[in-house]
Amino acid sequence: MDNNTKPPVTRLHSLDALRGFDMFWIMGGESIFIGLATLTGWPLFKWCAEQLEHVQWHGFHFYDMIFPLFLFIAGISFPFSLAKRKAAGEDRSKIYKHVFFRGLILVLLGIVYNNGIRFNFGEIRYGSVLGRIGLAWMFAALIYLNAKLSLRIVWFWTLLIGYWLIMALIPAPDGNGADVFSREGNIASYIDRILMPGKLYLGNHDPEGLMSTIPAISTALLGMFTGDFLISGLFSEKLIKKAGVIFIAGVLFILLGRLWNLAFPINKNLWTSSFVCFAGGLSLLFFSIFYLIIDVWGFRKWAFFFAVIGMNPITIYLANRIINFRSATRFFFGGFTEILPETWGTLISGIGITAVGWIFLYILYKKKIFLRI
Numbered sequence: 001m002d003n004n005t006k007p008p009v010t011r012l013h014s015l016d017a018l019r020g021f022d023m024f025w026i027m028g029g030e031s032i033f034i035g036l037a038t039l040t041g042w043p044l045f046k047w048c049a050e051q052l053e054h055v056q057w058h059g060f061h062f063y064d065m066i067f068p069l070f071l072f073i074a075g076i077s078f079p080f081s082l083a084k085r086k087a088a089g090e091d092r093s094k095i096y097k098h099v100f101f102r103g104l105i106l107v108l109l110g111i112v113y114n115n116g117i118r119f120n121f122g123e124i125r126y127g128s129v130l131g132r133i134g135l136a137w138m139f140a141a142l143i144y145l146n147a148k149l150s151l152r153i154v155w156f157w158t159l160l161i162g163y164w165l166i167m168a169l170i171p172a173p174d175g176n177g178a179d180v181f182s183r184e185g186n187i188a189s190y191i192d193r194i195l196m197p198g199k200l201y202l203g204n205h206d207p208e209g210l211m212s213t214i215p216a217i218s219t220a221l222l223g224m225f226t227g228d229f230l231i232s233g234l235f236s237e238k239l240i241k242k243a244g245v246i247f248i249a250g251v252l253f254i255l256l257g258r259l260w261n262l263a264f265p266i267n268k269n270l271w272t273s274s275f276v277c278f279a280g281g282l283s284l285l286f287f288s289i290f291y292l293i294i295d296v297w298g299f300r301k302w303a304f305f306f307a308v309i310g311m312n313p314i315t316i317y318l319a320n321r322i323i324n325f326r327s328a329t330r331f332f333f334g335g336f337t338e339i340l341p342e343t344w345g346t347l348i349s350g351i352g353i354t355a356v357g358w359i360f361l362y363i364l365y366k367k368k369i370f371l372r373i
Contacts, residue, residue, distance in 0.1 A: 017303035020310030028354030035347025075223020106134025127208035140220035247288035253281030
């Protein structure tokens with residue numbers, strides 16, 4: 001096959017599994033490992049439990065990559081969905097409508113997720129995880145639709161370097177001389193305090209604020225670069241090499257993120273450029289491994305548990321907020337916590353809430369009910 005010829009677009013089973021692996025941790029997986037640490041006291045599980053908590057400000061734990069990994073995955077999906085829409089004969093105007101609709105509906109769902117149905121608009125928190133995903137993905141998709149590859153790369157680095165320079169050179173006017181990368185002294189939080197309506201999550205800072213959405217666009221673009229590479233004709237006859245290239249790219253981005261950290265600290269709250277590179281590198285590593293095992297080597301059965309979650313990620317994210325899974329967990333698993341020592345409580349609760357949530361998703365899977373936006 002010619003390197004410039006694109007192979008037929010097929011569904012990436014690894015993408016569903018990786019998305020499910022990502023969501024697993026916030027639907028109960030973290031409680032399982034925290035429970036194991038409490039029960040056993042083993043250093044390995046204690047380390048895992050520590051990694052399943054967000055870093056307060058500068059630094060990085062595994063739990064800090066769940067959000068950017070999801071956005072990265074959304075980016076990978078776009079070239080595939082775009083190719084399918086074009087193959088189905090959709091014109092550009094309809095594609096643009098879908099991009100704007102998806103972006104804005106995620107912003108709306110994020111507001112509802114944070115606040116429920118509320119009408120005291122001045123007290124509502126407007127920044128949200130879903131809103132960040134919606135806006136960053138939407139702007140990345142617009143760049144993808146209107147720029148060739150070389151210009152997309154320019155956009156990617158311009159957003160990251162520009163954000164770094166703004167953050168490093170312009171302190172918050174009300175920061176009283178605090179460090180420009182501190183919660184009090186950074187310009188991004190100041191701009192959010194001035195421009196964002198409603199309330200900020202931390203009072204003087206919102207981790208899903210307006211300005212920090214700018215580098216998040218590059219997170220989505222990195223996923224789109226990956227998706228574009230997957231559907232390209234490059235290494236189409238040697239998919240192991242394709243997985244290897246993605247893995248090597250991941251290592252390079254991790255190294256770049258660590259190097260950039262020396263001048264611009266890795267910080268999820270500020271979604272710093274070093275954070276984009278470091279978390280993006282880890283995302284590339286995880287995807288390359290899932291892609292190699294599931295789509296290249298064809299070992300899929302082991303990933304079914306994650307795939308069920310990954311095919312309905314928005315559903316379980318919203319359902320955890322709306323449906324009282326903990327009540328069902330107490331109903332089905334409460335007896336075990338009563339007869340076992342107290343140290344088993346967190347582990348049983350984690351296993352229970354994960355099982356209840358997964359069975360809920362499995363029923364939807366069997367009924368072929370999927371929430372797609």
